Amino acid sequence: MSETDFLKNYDPSAFQRPSVAVDLVLLGIRDNRPAVLLIKRDQLPHVGRWALPGGFVDIDESLDAAAARVLREKAGMTEAHLEQLYTFGAVDRDPRMRIISVAYLALLTERAFDAALSAKPALLPAAIQAPWSGETGGPVNVLSPENETLALAFDHADILAMAMLRLRGKLDYSDVAFALLPELFTLRQLQDVHEAILGTSLNKPAFRRRQLDRGWLAATGAYESGAAFRPAELYRFQPSTAD
Incomplete structure (x- = not known):
C-alpha cells in the first residue's frame, strides 16, 4: 500500500485526541518583586479564580500563532518575545477533559507591563513569591496588590513556579535580566532585577564588579x-560580547 492510499483511508478517530491549550506567563518586575498579569475567569470551571491568559489551539493554528493570538486578544499586546517554557500534561490538570497546556514565557519591561494594564484594565498585576533558595524549586505564593494570597485556577501556580525556577537558573549565564529593563538602565536597576528574581539581597560592590567584568555592559x-x-x-546591554 502506498502512503497516499494509506492516508486516504486513515481513520483519524482511531485514537483518542487530547485538546491543546496555550497559557502565557507575562512577567515583569513591579515594586521590586516579580509580577505576573492575571485574568479572572468568568466561566466554569474555576469561575471567579484568577488565571494566566490562555486559550485553546485551533485545529489549523500553530502553537506560536495561538500564543500570539492570546497575547493580542487577552493582554492587548501585539509585540512580545514569547518562548516556550514547559508543557504541562497531568491527566487531571483540567476537570473538563484531557487538556495539555503549552506554557509560554514573556519578559516585560516596566513600560510594557504598564501598557498591558492600560490596554486591558481587567488584568491584575500579581506579585510572585518563591520562598525557596537558589534553584531548589518548589511552590510559589501569588499575591494580589493588597498582598492577599490568590488561589489560581487549574495548575497555573505550578506554571508560575516553573517560570521562577527557569529564570533563576538562567539569570547568571544569560541575558534574561536585561529583557526586564529599559534600553538604558543604571547598575542599581540591574541589581534590583537580580535581587527581585533571586529573592535575596546581593553585595553591591561584588555584584557591580562581576557585571562590569563580564563585558556585557556599555x-x-x-x-x-x-x-x-x-x-x-x-548603561546599555551589548549582546555582541555576551558569552
Whole structure:
C-alpha cells in the first residue's frame, strides 16, 4: 500500500485526541518583586479564580500563532518575545477533559507591563513569591496588590513556579535580566532585577564588579534624570560580547 492510499483511508478517530491549550506567563518586575498579569475567569470551571491568559489551539493554528493570538486578544499586546517554557500534561490538570497546556514565557519591561494594564484594565498585576533558595524549586505564593494570597485556577501556580525556577537558573549565564529593563538602565536597576528574581539581597560592590567584568555592559556617558541625589550613569546591554 502506498502512503497516499494509506492516508486516504486513515481513520483519524482511531485514537483518542487530547485538546491543546496555550497559557502565557507575562512577567515583569513591579515594586521590586516579580509580577505576573492575571485574568479572572468568568466561566466554569474555576469561575471567579484568577488565571494566566490562555486559550485553546485551533485545529489549523500553530502553537506560536495561538500564543500570539492570546497575547493580542487577552493582554492587548501585539509585540512580545514569547518562548516556550514547559508543557504541562497531568491527566487531571483540567476537570473538563484531557487538556495539555503549552506554557509560554514573556519578559516585560516596566513600560510594557504598564501598557498591558492600560490596554486591558481587567488584568491584575500579581506579585510572585518563591520562598525557596537558589534553584531548589518548589511552590510559589501569588499575591494580589493588597498582598492577599490568590488561589489560581487549574495548575497555573505550578506554571508560575516553573517560570521562577527557569529564570533563576538562567539569570547568571544569560541575558534574561536585561529583557526586564529599559534600553538604558543604571547598575542599581540591574541589581534590583537580580535581587527581585533571586529573592535575596546581593553585595553591591561584588555584584557591580562581576557585571562590569563580564563585558556585557556599555557605558553611555549619560546619567539618569530626576534623581534626588547624585545621578547614576546609564548603561546599555551589548549582546555582541555576551558569552
